[in-house]
Amino acid sequence: MIDWFPIVFFTFKLLVLGTGMFFAIKWHYDQGRKKGTETRAVLRAGGKVAAVFVLSLLGLGLVTFVFVRMLGLDLSFS
Missing domain, CATH: 1.20.5 (Single alpha-helices involved in coiled-coils or other helix-helix interfaces)
Known part of the structure; x- marks a missing residue:
């Protein structure tokens, strides 16, 4: 089975x-x-979605950076 x-x-x-x-x-x-169908409205809505995505990505990166620094992890590239 x-x-x-x-x-x-x-x-x-x-x-x-x-x-x-x-x-x-x-x-x-x-x-x-x-x-x-209005192309302008579709482009405007797509731009808003892209902006929200980029801002969310930046916010997540900032929160991750603060959290990593708070834990005292090494952030150097070398």
């Missing part, structure tokens, strides 16, 4: 992910064909 689990699990996983990808691509394709 346990020998069949990886085969069944990965087959099921491929089917579910494949179906999900098909419908996601189809939905995006159908949305792109609709009239009146």
Whole structure:
């Protein structure tokens, strides 16, 4: 029984992910064909997401740096 689990699990996983990808691509394709989509709004939203990502990354780096210094770990590159 346990020998069949990886085969069944990965087959099921491929089917579910494949179906999900098909419908996601189809939905995006159908949305792109609709009239009146505003490119400017999409670019603005993408810029906001990118800015939040970069700020989160910088914040995580700062918190990590402070935590490492607080623990007294060596930060030298040599």
